[in-house]
Amino acid sequence: MRVLFVCADNVGGSAIAECVATAYAAEHRLRSLVVESAGTRAAAGLRLGPPVARVITGLGADPRRFRSRSLTAAMSAEADLILTMTEADCRDVVTLDPDAAPRTFPLLQAYRLARMTAAVSVAELHAGRLAYPAVSRPIANPAISDEQKSAEIGDLIAQALLGLLRSLAYEPYIAVPSLPNRETLLPRPAAGPAFEAAG
Template identity: 35%
Template sequence: MADQPWPFTVLLVCTGNICRSALAERLGRAYLTERLGADAAAVRLESAGTRAVVGSAMHPDSALVLQGYGAEAGDFRARQLADGMSADADLTLTMTRVHRREVLRAAPRALQRTFTLREAADLAQLLDPARRLDGADLPSRARSLVKEMAAARSLRHGGDEDDVPDPIGKPLHVHEQVGELIVGALLPVLSRIADLRDATPAGV
């Protein structure tokens, strides 16, 4: 894309920002780079924690799981969730329903752009992939996709299955199981977004 438009921002939220959301951020970045090449700059992935271990590196077990998927933690450092982050994000994906409530308590106007990760995966897959979305570029079409996801909320019923459990303090195999849950939910969402690069916009 020449003259990149303002990027579509995805904010990933968990508690400490050293396991779940950290892994999701770096995994998502690697996936989009592989999928979109230079056009990956049209989507910005960030993460934060509701009670972050600020400045800490990714948890060693999460980093090991991440390596198993071909990505690296690199210079990752945990950040505390600030009120403006979710207000400014185009899409906020939380690891649990509790995190979603905490995000919305600080930024209630972000309701239509805030989902648990697993909720978003279900909603993205409920939508017709052939449906044309408003927007002249990937970021604007992705914003239209989020509106469609919010409108589809009534088509499903959430529950415990919407949560990605916290692996902190657990054995490596639990981190691996959590990694599988994140991959299984995050990649379908990012795939739908990446598909919008070459999509025909509505009205054309």
């Protein structure tokens, strides 16, 4: 599965999501989980600012190799699932690539739908959205927040993202986490997920 994270500038929420998902995939040897991120109005090649980099480090991931990217239609076309930080980001993705609409969700909406419907696929998430339409609350930009708020936003992103990835990895026996302690953010699952594992 190829997952694309999108926000406006790609040095805030989508960057945190990419780094956390990358760490999760590496920790569990999920060779078929491919993640990247981009911004609808991003300048390409930017490093992360120290506050966001510290949030990512605190979540057990590595921000050092991250560079911002500008969203293209080709990126959205290649993604199996597109997760945005806000409804506005979602609309921007669909404006760029209308065919991406069934695969594009605000992260918090996708997380909530996975919990409500026990969805284990992107198609089931989309069906759940049609059955339970709702406006998702936006995830604030941690890059322009104070240190404490940035950490809280990082925890929110990680909670929603890891809960969603576990659902889509066909691991319903793993409880959706409560707000995680950053020291124990990436627990090893009790059994191998349905994503292809490295040998």
